[in-house]
Structures are given as structure tokens and as C-alpha cells.
Amino acid sequence: xxxxxxxxxxxxxxxxxxxxxxxxxxxxxxxxxxxxxxxxxxxxxxxxxxxxxxxxxxxxxxxxxxxxxxxxxxxxxxxxxxxxxxxxxxxxxxxxxxxxxxxxxxxxxxxxxxxxxxxxxxxxxxxxxxxxxxxxxxxxxxxxxxxxxxxxxxxxxxxxxxxxxxxxxxxxxxxxxxxxxxxxxxxxxxxxxxxxxxxxxxxxxxxxxxxxxxxxxxxxxxxxxxxxxxxxxxxxxxxxxxxxxxxxxxxxxxxxxxxxxxxxxxxxxxxxxxxxxxxxxxxxxxxxxxxxxxxxxxxxxxxxxxxxxxxxxxxxxxxxxxxxxxxxxxxxxxxxxxxxxxxxxxxxxxxxxxxxxxx
Amino acid sequence: xxxxxxxxxxxxxxxxxxxxxxxxxxxxxxxxxxxxxxxxxxxxxxxxxxxxxxxxxxxxxxxxxxxxxxxxxxxxxxxxxxxxxxxxxxxxxxxxxxxxxxxxxxxxxxxxxxxxxxxxxxxxxxxxxxxxxxxxxxxxxxxxxxxxxxxxxxxxxxxxxxxxxxxxxxxxxxxxxxxxxxxxxxxxxxxxxxxxxxxxxxxxxxxxxxxxxxxxxxxxxxxxxxxxxxxxxxxxxxxxxxxxxxxxxxxxxxxxxxxxxxxxxxxxxxxxxxxxxxxxxxxxxxxxxxxxxxxxxxxxxxxxxxxxxxxxxxxxxxxxxxxxxxxxxxxxxxxxxxxxxxxxxxxxxxxxxxxxxxxxxxxxxxxxxxxxxxxxxxxxxxxxxxxxxxxxxxxxxxxxxxxxxxxxxxxxxxxxxxxxxxxxxxxxxxxxxxxxxxxxxxxxxxxxxxxxxxxxxxxxxxxxxxxxxxxxxxxxxxxxxxxxxxxxxxxxxxxxxxxxxxxxxxxxxxxxxxxxxxxxxxxxxxxx
Numbered sequence: 001x002x003x004x005x006x007x008x009x010x011x012x013x014x015x016x017x018x019x020x021x022x023x024x025x026x027x028x029x030x031x032x033x034x035x036x037x038x039x040x041x042x043x044x045x046x047x048x049x050x051x052x053x054x055x056x057x058x059x060x061x062x063x064x065x066x067x068x069x070x071x072x073x074x075x076x077x078x079x080x081x082x083x084x085x086x087x088x089x090x091x092x093x094x095x096x097x098x099x100x101x102x103x104x105x106x107x108x109x110x111x112x113x114x115x116x117x118x119x120x121x122x123x124x125x126x127x128x129x130x131x132x133x134x135x136x137x138x139x140x141x142x143x144x145x146x147x148x149x150x151x152x153x154x155x156x157x158x159x160x161x162x163x164x165x166x167x168x169x170x171x172x173x174x175x176x177x178x179x180x181x182x183x184x185x186x187x188x189x190x191x192x193x194x195x196x197x198x199x200x201x202x203x204x205x206x207x208x209x210x211x212x213x214x215x216x217x218x219x220x221x222x223x224x225x226x227x228x229x230x231x232x233x234x235x236x237x238x239x240x241x242x243x244x245x246x247x248x249x250x251x252x253x254x255x256x257x258x259x260x261x262x263x264x265x266x267x268x269x270x271x272x273x274x275x276x277x278x279x280x281x282x283x284x285x286x287x288x289x290x291x292x293x294x295x296x297x298x299x300x301x302x303x304x305x306x307x308x309x310x311x312x313x314x315x316x317x318x319x320x321x322x323x324x325x326x327x328x329x330x331x332x333x334x335x336x337x338x339x340x341x342x343x344x345x346x347x348x349x350x351x352x353x354x355x356x357x358x359x
Numbered sequence: 360x361x362x363x364x365x366x367x368x369x370x371x372x373x374x375x376x377x378x379x380x381x382x383x384x385x386x387x388x389x390x391x392x393x394x395x396x397x398x399x400x401x402x403x404x405x406x407x408x409x410x411x412x413x414x415x416x417x418x419x420x421x422x423x424x425x426x427x428x429x430x431x432x433x434x435x436x437x438x439x440x441x442x443x444x445x446x447x448x449x450x451x452x453x454x455x456x457x458x459x460x461x462x463x464x465x466x467x468x469x470x471x472x473x474x475x476x477x478x479x480x481x482x483x484x485x486x487x488x489x490x491x492x493x494x495x496x497x498x499x500x501x502x503x504x505x506x507x508x509x510x511x512x513x514x515x516x517x518x519x520x521x522x523x524x525x526x527x528x529x530x531x532x533x534x535x536x537x538x539x540x541x542x543x544x545x546x547x548x549x550x551x552x553x554x555x556x557x558x559x560x561x562x563x564x565x566x567x568x569x570x571x572x573x574x575x576x577x578x579x580x581x582x583x584x585x586x587x588x589x590x591x592x593x594x595x596x597x598x599x600x601x602x603x604x605x606x607x608x609x610x611x612x613x614x615x616x617x618x619x620x621x622x623x624x625x626x627x628x629x630x631x632x633x634x635x636x637x638x639x640x641x642x643x644x645x646x647x648x649x650x651x652x653x654x655x656x657x658x659x660x661x662x663x664x665x666x667x668x669x670x671x672x673x674x675x676x677x678x679x680x681x682x683x684x685x686x687x688x689x690x691x692x693x694x695x696x697x698x699x700x701x702x703x704x705x706x707x708x709x710x711x712x713x714x715x716x717x718x719x720x721x722x723x724x725x726x727x728x729x730x731x732x733x734x735x736x737x738x739x740x741x742x743x744x745x746x747x748x749x750x751x752x753x754x755x756x757x758x759x760x761x762x763x764x765x766x767x768x769x770x771x772x773x774x775x776x777x778x779x780x781x782x783x784x785x786x787x788x789x790x791x792x793x794x795x796x797x798x799x800x801x802x803x804x805x806x807x808x809x810x811x812x813x814x815x816x817x818x819x820x821x822x823x824x825x826x827x828x829x830x831x832x833x834x835x836x837x838x839x840x841x842x843x844x845x846x847x848x849x850x851x852x853x854x855x856x857x858x859x860x861x862x863x864x865x866x867x868x869x870x871x872x873x874x875x876x877x878x879x880x881x882x883x884x885x886x887x
Contacts, residue, residue, distance in 0.1 A: 012731065012778070238728035242792065245687050246742035247715030256741070260732045 016339040026335020033328040040146035047103035047139035050083050054098035056091070084113060103127070105136035107143040107296035119304075119311040129313040131304050137314065141321050143296035148325070151212065152277035158216045159273060163223025164259070164266060170224070171231025171262075172254050178228070189221045201289045211290060215280065219273065226269055230262035237261075264340045271333025275326050282322065298322055366391050366564040367412075367532055370425030374404065374411040374588075377419050382408050382588045384424065389532065389564040394555065396579035396596070397568045398611075400811035401782070404588040405568050409534050413449060414441055428532065447477045450525030450563075452518070452554075454537035460509040460517055466493070467505040470524050477528045492523040497553060514675070515546035519553070526557055533558065536568045543674035544838065544882035551578045570811065572611060573884045576600055584608050614812035616819045616845035619865075621827050623667045623848060629832050630663040630686075630800055634694035637681050655681045656856045658694060663800065666826060668833040670847030670864060672840065672879065678856040679836045683802045686834065687720055699799065716746045719793035723805035725785035729777040736773035739763065739792050746796060762795045763788075767821060783814035787821065794825060802834045807842050819845050840883040844868055852876050 021027050045052065050063040056073060069078040074091045081088060083098070092098050105111065105126075111134050114120060118134040128137040170181040197206070197214055204210060234240055235258065243253045284290035285299025298318060305315025365388035374382040382404040389395045399405045411422040412433060426433040428448065436444065445451070453459045460469060470489040474480040480488055486505065493501035496519040509517060518538060525533060535554060539547035555578060558565050567579055575582050575596060582599050584591040584607065591605040603609045636659070638652040656678040663669050671679045685692035688703060688711060696703045703714060722728040729738055740759045743750065750758075760770050766787040777785055786806060793801055803822070807815040819842060826833060835846050843850060844864060851861040852875065860867055860876050871877040 012776075238722040238724055239730045241689060242720060242722060242728055242789070243741070244689060245715060245718070245720045246745070246792075246796070247712040248741070248745055249709075249712060252745070256733075257730050261730070 020339035023335040029328045029331035043142045048101045049106045049109040051098035055096040105139045107140045110134045140296045144298040148278050152274050155277040156274050159220040163220035167224040167227025171228035193218045234258045268337040275329045368427045372424040375421045394565040394579045396575040396582040399585035403585040447528045450530035450533045452535040452538045496523045533565045629665045631697040634658040636693045663832045666830040668847045670843040670850035671836045673853035677853040716796045718800045719798040720802040721789045721806045725782045742796050762791045766791045800832045804836045
């Protein structure tokens, strides 16, 4: 999508894109991460305890989208169908066919047909084994990856909006606005986030949105300083002065002249905000103050790995998936930072001067 | 008289960045006790040649050709030997005194460092020698200044400290790369006189890199003119200035802005300021009384007729720019400002923003005054779209093109971004941005000082032409008397926020009545 609009990008952006692409590690990491994220977005199609489509008794069914009662397939109770039930399987096999996803388990499916005690080591049925409640680890990793990334995305976007807004106002107007704003943010950042979350966990059952809200209250603070400094610097630049002398109102000057130039420093901060969000969600889940029980979460998997040292596939899976995700993000962040660094181009072209002149 | 064997010799020295040649086969010699000036406009390769010869360029530069310091072949030097050479046998003085000293170390420590590295002096001996050096560069109160931090010194004092560091190890060669460009004209003369004295006392050779022919004429023995990385001509200063051989040198010598503004017809008053003053509160020490406010601009009166140019002249810190900002209502000020009979000083918010169209501004730095992220058409049309929202896109575009043509830029540059333009072209864009709003008054804050002489002349001619055609009044701020003379009808000379002298431009510059103005005129070397 970025490539299609290259022609109307400003030359600076184009050069940055070129530098970013020139950094092979970052470029490959970006595509790998995007591919993983795209796959995880389609988690329901990859790991699910329902067939994607099936044909039974001459009729089409889409269990993925519609809940059918068991009576539909010759069962006795009008409850939602359990497609893993041997009786239902037999019925379908006799009277039609079903297309299953590659991993026939969802993140909370308890495998009732398993002959071995949980946690079970990897085999052909559960590629990464099961956890201590008999749930498929691979399915949980896929769903957990998606949850982490979506959480981090929303949190980062929210922090960006809040942080840029508050920092921009403080930096642009300066003086008393800045003084009061800075003191308020300092007091605010003094509140202990972790304790607040733990206390909150005893009042409400924290779900995705609760956690997001609470963490959003604090995560934007780190951005304020960066944005404020950029705005403070930019408000005395001559083109900002020229815009002021032209009679533009402050909101237009901030939006058109200051913000685009302040975004460079801000954007280099974003990947690290992103990894920070993933790490804190994982940590909270590990401690048991995060998402509600049963949610597919990498932190919970780490906790299981710790509690079941005799089942190393739990710990190893958690470690590998987390470190892979965070490494990719750090590589992307590094690439972005270098791409935004104006001095980097020159360094990139560095050849050994002495070997040429002295040879 | 310089002796026979040259101190520094370049033999077909070339420098290329990533294969692009920026200096093409330069050959020159510097003898002991002599100053060779390397002259050229920005981008002519004058700094690159000296830095390249001393291996001070970034890694993507390739230096080829012969270069000798005395009997040492610089091209065959190993990295270790370079460390002893730079700062030891070769001293450097750079342009920017504000950034070439480390702000975290005292003067004694910075001079002491080079003494320790090259002579192994330390402690008391280093301090004694540092003091001696400060005396040599004629800094007042050397004992006190040894323990001063860079921010406590003025630009000229810092440059003296830099010179003290450069001569600390008795170098044979001093490379001065635009050593006075950031300084006021009167200070420039002092620094260059000092350099010449030191050169004679220590028998050094000096490579003096500058763009200012005025300085070359007075302070160099021989001159080498560079243009686009090629040597144009080399010779004794007197010969080159009297009978320039190359076309380019002739163009450079001819580039001093000439002529004067066209006479003012109207006798009415456009802008009137009464008792205009700016002061900044100083911080209060704990438990102490607040010290009196700093008077950046003492109350002054000025008036300006339609189509007239008022020059504001003074050295840095004299309050020129403060005055401009006060008139533009960009800083808090006291006193009355009246534009065409309407008070501006008591307006605020939307009412003020609407009036702003009538006073526009062009700033000094052509690189900082255009937003790098907007194409030229957006930059130029921004004010138009805000002040005249009723105009449709076609009309805006038509006016942008017309204005760009008026300032002498091709129409197709509207879609390009500022970084594609040279300094002079950017300044034209800034002028276009200002005049498209059809202001009655244009404040020009040092619009030519970042430009090369030849470009300055073109811009001055453009501004005069615009004034003649549109009848705009200019408030022209500059430290460069040659440019002011070519632009202004009347001038005001400021010193430390006070009006020293004012009157008709010609009268003031030809027969200054105060010593301050006279020293400015002398330092500028105005010749008729």
C-alpha cells in the first residue's frame, strides 16, 4: 500500500523509505511480522473446534458462522453442537463431509478424546502439545499473539493521540501552560500503575478494555516529554514564526507546521512503546492480574511453563514465541530509527577511505 | 619575504564524495610567514580542500593527489601520525565559535588538554602556559578567564580562545576556516589583525578560507579563487584585485550591491511607532530582590512612509531583530504601533490575526524559514488560503504562479520541495510567500546575510524592483552596510538597544556623527 502512493510522498519520506528498505534485517522483520500478524488475524480459520464448512444430509452448513443445535445432526439435546463428539463425527462421516481447519482446536477447547494425561507432549494431534488443562498450545499461541498485538496496537495508538496532544499544547504555548502541565504530568506519573491494577483486579474482573483503559491512563506520559521538547524547539523556528506573522491561528500552525516535524522524534519512539505494551500485558498475565482466566494469553503460557517444569514444551513455546515477536519488533524499531536519522545515509555509504587513498 | 621552500604544498589535489568530484586538481603553496586566502562562494570546495588534505572529511570522501607539509607526504601518513600532526604542527580555527568549544569544560581545561596531548604538560605548568596563551591572544583578565565557562564568553572572546588552542603547540601552519564569519564586523577586524600578528611572531604559514573579499583585500598576501571546485586564478592580492584575470573573479569583485533605492513620492505616513520598547524580566535569585529588567530595546520612535525603506543597522545584540519582532507583534512590547492610522498594539486574538496580512516578514535563514515538508505551492499559498477563503483553487493557483514569476522563479517550481532549491532561490520563495498577501509593509530581517555576494546583489535588485512596482514599505534589518546603502532611504543605527544615530542613509554613512557609526563604516570598508 505504501508503494502505490510513493509518487506523491515527499522526497524526504521517499528517502527514508529507501533507507528502511536498505536495512535488510528491518525490512525482512517487518514483512515477517506483518505475515505473522495477518495469519493470526485469521486465527478462526486456522485453529478452531468447528469445521469451516460441511455438508450433511444434502445440505450446506457453515458452523464457523452459525451455531447449530445438536439435534440438527441427529443428537438428542438442543445444545450447541460439539463437533469433536464421536457420535456427531460418525453422523457427519456417514451422511456428508466436513472441512476442518488445519488445527481442529480453538484456544479454549478441552480435548476430551485425549488418552494421555495433561499436559501432554507434542504429537501429531497437538503439534505443540497441550497445557495443563488439555488445551492445544499452538492454538493458544496463535490467538495469544493476535491478542497481544491488537492490544499493543490500540494502546500505542491511544497513547500517541493523548501524548502528542498534551505534549504539543505544553510545548507550543510554553510558559505557564507548560509549567502547570509539566507539574501535573509529573504527579500523574508518580501513581503506581501496577498497584492500581492489582487493586482494581479485586473490584472488577478486568477484561481487555479495562486493562487497555487503565494502561492508557499512564502509557502516554513517556511521549509527552519527547513531543513537548520537539514543539518547544519548533515554535521558535523561522517558518513557524513566518506562519504566525502570516496570521494563522495556533491550531493550524501546530497541525501544519509543527506536528509533521515533531513526528520524527515521536515515531522513533513508537516501536518501543509497542514492545513495552506487549511486555507489560504479558507480565500482568503472568502475575495473574491480567486478562480473565481462559483468555489466550502468552503471559499465562509463561506462568504455566513455570508451574510445569516437567513439561518443557510449555516454557519453550512461550519463550520462543515471545522472543521472536519482541525481536522482530525491536529490529523494525531500529530500522525506523535509522531511517529517520538524517545522518544515517552518509554512514550507510561509508567505505574505508584509507584503503583507497593509501593503497 | 617568504623563504624558498613552501610550507604547505598541494599538487593536483582532488576530493570526491561517492564519486562526485567537489574539488578538481587544486595546486597551491603556502610559505612561512605568509597568508594565502582561499576564496569562493559556498559550495566552491574551499573548506573541503583544507579538510581533505588533513584527513578530516567523513568516510565517503576520496582524496587524491599530492599534499606535503614541509617534507612530510601527507598522503602516506598513518593514523597515529595524524594525531600528532593535527593540533601539533597544524592548528585549526573554525567558523562557529559557539559550538567549537565544549560547553562542559572551563577554558583552562580545554587549552590544557591540547597541551597535555602534544607536549605532556599538566597541572601547574599547563595552567601557566594557558595563561600565557590567553595573554598572547589579548584576552582581558586572563587569570579570571582561565576558569570561565564557554557560555560566559562572547563570540569574539571564544574565537580568541580557539586561536589560543590552535597556537598552543607552536604550529607551523594555521588553517583558519571562515574564522570571523559569525562575528560582528568590528570584532572581525580585531581577530584578523591578531591572527596576522601571531603569524609574524611565530613564523607560521596561514591558510585563510573565506568568502569575504573585503577581508581578503586587507588581511591576505596572496589569494586563490575557487569556483565549483576549480581554481580560477592565483596571485598576489593587489594584482588580483586590480587586474582580475578570470571572468569569475571579475564577477565576484563586481558583486558588491550598488545603486540606491528609487525616491519616495508620497509624504504620508504608513507606520508610526511611539515609545516602542521591549524588556525581559531577569530571574530572581533566592531571597534576593528581583534585578531590574533587561532593556532589549529602549523606547524609540520611528515612522515610515509608503514605498520607503528604513534601514536598521547594528551589531549582534543591538536589538535589531527585537525591534522587528516587536513591530510584528511577535514579542511583548510597550508603546504604540500604528499602521495606516490604526492602532495595532492593543489588538489581540482574531482581530490581530486579520491585520497580520498587512505586515509580512522575510527571515534571515533561507534554510530554516521554509517548512521542509510542504511543497512550494503550499508554502506560498498558505496565507492566501487562510485570509481569502473565498478564492477557489484555480484563482489561488493563478496567483501563486503570478507571484513566483514576479520573484523570478519558474512556474514549475511550485510542485517541488524547499530542499531542492539553493539559498538564493529559497529566499525568493520566502519573498513570494510574503508579497502574495499584498502587504503594505515588509519586514526584512537580514534577508541577504546568509547568501553569497553575487546572489545578494540579485536579491537586492529584486527587492528594489518589487518596491518600485508595488509601493511596499520595507523595514530592512542588516549588519551589512553595503547592502543597506543599496536599499535604504533612511537608517537607524542601534547599539545595545539604543538609537545611536538616525537620518538620511547617504548622510549617515558618508559623514557619521558618532564614533560607533564611524567604526562600523570603517570596518565595513565602504568604498565609493
